[in-house]
Amino acid sequence: MEKYEELLLALRKVIRATDxxxxxxxxxxxxxxxxxxxLREIAAAPxxxxxxxxxxxxxxxxxxxSNVIDRLEHRELIHRERSVQDRRRVVLSLTARGRERLAEAPRPLQEDFIHKFQALADWEQSQLVAGMQRIATMMDAERLDAADVLEVGTYEQQKYRTPKRK
Known part of the structure; x- marks a missing residue:
């Protein structure tokens, strides 16, 4: 098997695991x-x-x-209210139903990954980060919007997301 085939196979396995x-x-x-x-981010802000x-x-x-928040509000997992200190600001908080749903949810996939990654030596962590950044560049993916949570979507869903400005 060629090296690029091994790499593509490993990438497909990662994609499959997240899927x-x-x-x-x-x-x-x-x-x-x-x-x-x-939901976790909202819960972290009491x-x-x-x-x-x-x-x-x-x-x-x-x-x-905003789109995800609209769906969560429609499902009565969060609610929005005007800030009493600054009426221009709309503040999000969990509903009781949202807290219940969050309590039932499994840990994010990346928590186990983070634990294993942090157990590696610094040089190995740096090597993996550099390698993945290089792969992202080679796949023209550096402009895609991405969160620090492992999730899967189709290429079409990903390519039309607005890139995060730095």
Whole structure:
């Protein structure tokens, strides 16, 4: 097997693992990975958080986060309310139903990955990061919107997301 074939096989395995996790998550909780990520971010802010802060914290475009928030609000997992300190700001918080759903959700796939990754030597971590960044560049994926959660979507879904500005 050629080296590029080995690499592509390894990439397909990673994609397959994230796809299987996403399907398991959806079947078990009715949530997608981005929805779970956003619920966790809202839960981490006991005094509420704005949609723009959520987008910034999880490194997804505000438009993507806004669409997911609309769905979560429609499902009565979160609610929006005007800030009493600044009426221009809309603050997000979990509903009781949202807290229940979050408590039932499994740990994100990347938590196990992070634990194993952090157990590696610094040089090996750096080597893996550099290699994956190079692969992303070679696949013309450096402009794609991406969160720090492992999730899967079709190429068409990914390519039309708004890139995060730095």
């Amino acid at each position: 299987l996790y996403s399907k398991q998550l959806n079947k078990r909780t009715g949530l997608t990975a981005p929805q779970l990520l956003i 005094d509420g958080i704005t949609a723009s802060s959520v987008a910034q914290n999880i490194t997804l475009s505000p438009a993507t986060v």
